[in-house]
Every structure is written in C-alpha cells, then in structure tokens.
Amino acid sequence: MDTAERLIESTRALLWERGYTGTSPKAIQQRAGAGQGSMYHHFTGKPDLALAAIRRTAREMRAKAEELFSAPGTAVERVTAYLHRERDVLKGCPIGRLTQDPEIMADAELRAPVGETLDWLRERLAKLLAEGRGRGELSAALDPARTAATIVATLQGGYVLARAAGSVEPFDQAIAGVLGLLAAHAGPR
Amino acid sequence: MDTAERLIESTRALLWERGYTGTSPKAIQQRAGAGQGSMYHHFTGKPDLALAAIRRTAREMRAKAEELFSAPGTAVERVTAYLHRERDVLKGCPIGRLTQDPEIMADAELRAPVGETLDWLRERLAKLLAEGRGRGELSAALDPARTAATIVATLQGGYVLARAAGSVEPFDQAIAGVLGLLAAHAGPR
C-alpha cells in the first residue's frame, strides 16, 4: 500500500472513530506512518483527504448493501439478511455519524456523499419492499417509502442507543422489534 | 439571568449545535457575554460546565416526555402524541448527538446522563406499551421492550436521515412508517 493509500485508510478509520472535527492532520499522519510534507504533497489539506476517505466509505457501504438487496429470496428475507449482517455496532455507522459533525455539515462537498448514500439506501429499500408487495409477500396496506425510512432510521438510531448504553443490546432489540412489526404485514390484502 | 446561568445556557446551545469537541471555552464565553475569568470563577473548566449543561438538558427531555406518556388516552395515542410533538428536527436530539462525540464517550461522568436518559426512555415506553397490551389495545404478540427500542431508534435515526438529506421529509416518513407498522398490531390476540 503506497503512502497516499495509507493516508486515505488512516483518515477513514479516524473519521469513523472521532469524526472530522475530532481528527487532526497530525493524527492522520501518525496512523499512516507518513510525515507532514508527505501528506501535503499528496493532498491539498484535511478537507481534500477527508473527501477521498468519505467517498470511498460511501461506495463500500453501498456495494455491501446492494449485494444483500439483490440476493435471492423474498423481500422480507432480504431485509432481514441486511439487518442481521455483521456490524461493528458500538462503532456506529461511518456515514451516519458524519451528520453530527458541524464542519461536515457546513461544507457542501463533504456533505454530499453522506446525503446521497442515505438517500440511495432508503430508495433502494423502498423499491425492494414495493416489489415484495407486488408479489403478494407483503400487505397492500404497507407503504414502501415510509417503511423503508423506518428501517434505515431503526438502524441508525439503533447505533445511537447501543453507544449510549455501551452495549449492543438495544440495537439488537430495535432490529428485532422492527422485524416483528414487519412480520404482521406478511401476506397481501 | 445571572452569569453562571447564562454560561450553562450558552453551553447547552453549543453542545446541541456543535457537540463537545467542536465547542471551545471562548465560544461559550462569547455567546454568554461573559469573560474568561468569569467562566473559570464559576466552573472548574469545560468538562464541569458541560456536565451541568448535559444534566439540565437530560432532565428537561425526560420531563417533556413523561408529560406526554402520562397523559390520558390509549397507549398508541400517547406514543403517537409523543412522536408527533413539535421538534427541531434538523438540529437533531441534543442528547442523542452526544453519543457521536469522542470526548463525551471517553469521560464516564459526561457519558452517564446520556446513557441514563435513553435507557429511561426505552423502559418508560416499554411500560406504556405493556400496559396497552394488558388492556387489549395492542396484540399479545407485540414485544414491549423490543418495540420500545424500535420506536426510540426510529426517532434517533430519523434525525440522522433528516440532517443527511437537509430536509425533515425522511424524519416524517420514518415516524409515519413506524406508526403504520404499529397500527397493524391493534387489537388483542
């Protein structure tokens, strides 16, 4: 892995652990094993490096989700697989956490990939639910867009509850709860 | 309002807008119209002031929620009233956002009120749902603790989605979605 690469990976890790405001160029360099001059040779500054890191994380998140959404099975099975996939729950969502960072929100360029990723996630899930409903797997009364927003919110909020509690338990409960509610919507009508 | 009071209120506002890591003593002082010496006379430092601010915000949040939870009406009506109460959605939850702050999470004293508040909220909601189920307002198949976690997570995650999108729409959708799912659980059995 060359230096530029190590700098991006270092930034990704720190943005996840400490956010943008809480991450200094020096910390990035030390974690990457790169010097001051090296970082400013490859990137114009902290925002430039953060942009590269955020874009990569967003792309990865989307790819991993799409893999599960396009797998075989019913809509509910695929949503369940997505919600149950392995996650570093106590670290939270590397994209969602950025919405709490004042400097990310103040910079349109840094903010864009965050908004686009979560928008895409809701839309993709809504499409999946609509298909399931069309095949009679889900009640006709179920609203795909609203339910998709609820599912993504349950995930993002589950991370918040887990971090607050210092335990994965509330996350697991929230996921089990939303799947329980969804189960009552099985079958058409 | 005396100086100590203004400092606490200033800190509350800044913690909400920028988090702990993103808030400097100087910013607190300027917003409070207080000098350097004044702040360090009333508080031992930034963590001391933040603790006072967080405790007050936590107490307020709890009181406002309890008011709606103990109002007249069915369990679903009270949950609905709570979810629909007026909120500054794009600012997010002043307590939940602190879970993303590395310095808050690293300090047990600052972290405690955050964890306690969200724990209380889940437990209180679970109790409300259990009562509703006991009175036959909700299906016997509904799990109160899990569903409570889902409801709180939907709120916390709804804020994340709204901030990411720069719009309240996904928040409103997530709330409508979870209430729609809950509606299917009306009646006993």
Add this chain to the structure above:
DNA sequence: GTCTATACATGGATAGAC
C-alpha cells in the same frame, strides 16, 4: 516524494490586578 523548520491561530487554562 519526503523531511525539517517555521508560522500563526486557536484551545484550554492559570495568575494576579481590580
């Protein structure tokens, strides 16, 4: 490409005068 030196602002706090 990488290193060291340098720069200047801000963060966070203490000291002592009033």
Add this chain to the structure above:
DNA sequence: GTCTATCCATGTATAGAC
C-alpha cells in the same frame, strides 16, 4: 466576581532543503 495578561500545547498549513 470580573478583567487582562500570560502560558504552553495543538491545529493547520507553508517553505525550502534533500
């Protein structure tokens, strides 16, 4: 109680040598 002066570390970046 509040003000000003002072302090040292860190944040963020530039300059120029190698």
